Amino acid sequence: MAQYQDHMLILKSRPYRESDALITAFGLKSGKIGAIAKGTRRAKNRLAGLYPLSYTVCEIYHGRSNLDTITGTDLVEGFSGMRQDLSRLSWGMLLADLVDEMWEERDAAPAVFPWVVGGWEGLAQGANALTITLTACWHLLQLAGYYPQWETCEVCGRVPDDGPVALDPVHDRLYCTRHRPGDDHLVSVFLGTWRTWRRWMELDVNRLGQYEAKGAIGAQIFTVFRRYVQSHIGRLPRSLQFLQEVENIGVEGEDLTT
DSSP states (O other): OEEEEEEEEEEEEEEETTTEEEEEEEETTTEEEEEEETTTTSTTSTTTTOOSSEEEEEEEEEOSSSSEEEEEEEEEEOOHHHHTOHHHHHHHHHHHHHHHHHOOBTOOOTTHHHHHHHHHHHHHTTOOHHHHHHHHHHHHHHHTTOOOOOSSOTTTOOOOOSSOEEEETTTTEEEOTTSOOOOTTOEEEOHHHHHHHHHHHHOOGGGTTOSOOOHHHHHHHHHHHHHHHHHHHSSOOHHHHHHHHHTTOOOOSSBOOO
């Protein structure tokens, strides 16, 4: 049993008992935890400012229960610009959902922290929401051990120089326009879409938001991301489904270039 302090990303919160909240958070040192915030739903409680999609320094008690207890908080950033817009809030929730899906409890992964904070900051500041969020999401997948081999053609070994390019989200392969097989699960995208994805993967977190993806290229990257997540995780986060329906992005079907 011990008291500890950690920088926490508050991923989710739901009511628990009469006035408490059950928090899912991701700590810089401790990884993902489940914790109880006692009395947080009372307006005058000192933990009342503990809410999802915020960055907070928490005092936490770790006892014998699987759930820790948050005993004190100091808000670092609430990302108000993101929270005031439903669309941006939904993109921010996708980052939270992906972290919640990809990491087990107490699995420390400090490299996750800056990508989520950077994503939420970009959304709060009005940057291109799809670009900011999906760039961060692809890097989070890479940190979790998922990285498609989309650098050169699986058949000829060459870097594609024309399009369309066929991406295989199931087996993590790429085929140039001359060597595309007839597999149903392949996704055809513009050459520019593939090049944008490659540029994103070369970025560090300090350059998050460069190489904007708009229009058809943004829709293609969204669809490829959705197909990749579904193939490798086995289910889609609810926020991803919500974004596809409400934002009307992502194109169903095999060939996105027609």
